[in-house]
Amino acid sequence: NAGVTQTPKFQVLKTGQSMTLQCAQDMNHEYMSWYRQDPGMGLRLIHYSVGAGITDQGEVPNGYNVSRSTTEDFPLRLLSAAPSQTSVYFCASSTLSYEQYFGPGTRLTVT
Amino acid sequence: AQKITQTQPGMFVQEKEAVTLDCTYDTSDQSYGLFWYKQPSSGEMIFLIYQGSYDEQNATEGRYSLNFQKARKSANLVISASQLGDSAMYFCAMREGQRNSGYALNFGKGTSLLVTP
Numbered sequence: 588n589a590g591v592t593q594t595p596k597f598q599v600l601k602t603g604q605s606m607t608l609q610c611a612q613d614m615n616h617e618y619m620s621w622y623r624q625d626p627g628m629g630l631r632l633i634h635y636s637v638g639a640g641i642t643d644q645g646e647v648p649n650g651y652n653v654s655r656s657t658t659e660d661f662p663l664r665l666l667s668a669a670p671s672q673t674s675v676y677f678c679a680s681s682t683l684s685y686e687q688y689f690g691p692g693t694r695l696t697v698t
Numbered sequence: 699a700q701k702i703t704q705t706q707p708g709m710f711v712q713e714k715e716a717v718t719l720d721c722t723y724d725t726s727d728q729s730y731g732l733f734w735y736k737q738p739s740s741g742e743m744i745f746l747i748y749q750g751s752y753d754e755q756n757a758t759e760g761r762y763s764l765n766f767q768k769a770r771k772s773a774n775l776v777i778s779a780s781q782l783g784d785s786a787m788y789f790c791a792m793r794e795g796q797r798n799s800g801y802a803l804n805f806g807k808g809t810s811l812l813v814t815p
Binding site: 618629632687689 | 731742743745748789791
């Protein structure tokens with residue numbers, strides 16, 4: 588049981604490039620979400636999903652796109668990277684029970 | 699408006715002493731959950747403790763307890779008998795009771811705890 592996995596662990600992009608951060612969970616969790624963590628800001632919600640085929644925006648969705656074609660996977664796409672998207676990205680999943688399980692994070696630098 | 703407020707950016711505590719990390723929250727929901735997570739320097743988010751809004755008793759997990767004062771909207775984390783390995787960032791978070799929000803969490807900005815020998 589791997590829990591929540593994220594790839595890559597580190598990534599450097601140039602401004603304007605696009606990329607996809609991968610997130611997968613093997614716990615059959617209904618709910619998945621993406622957060623970004625910036626220094627001094629805590630974690631902020633980017634997008635979330637309440638099930639396959641259903642996604643919605645969180646607090647800071649601009650510049651990001653998501654889809655949820657399967658229960659297991661919830662990729663986050665950066666459409667045209669900007670330096671303001673330099674951050675650490677966490678994927679999380681949960682059921683109706685209380686705990687959110689977090690992936691190990693992806694550290695992204697946009698130059 | 700900030701839903702979770704952690705007023706202590708940094709705290710020091712001596713090993714074996716107890717420490718309280720403050721958290722206040724703002725919600726109009728009757729059903730909500732409060733969480734504490736630990737983030738060591740390695741970066742992972744480690745779940746520590748949970749308190750439901752309808753729970754009568756304060757939550758406890760080993761050396762961690764949550765001092766839940768509903769009327770004051772506070773959910774302070776108490777760490778007893780601090781250890782050097784407790785040095786980390788600590789985040790308070792709230793999940794409001796709306797299924798359509800994906801049960802996503804609102805986080806505070808965190809408190810950096812340093813345990814000294």
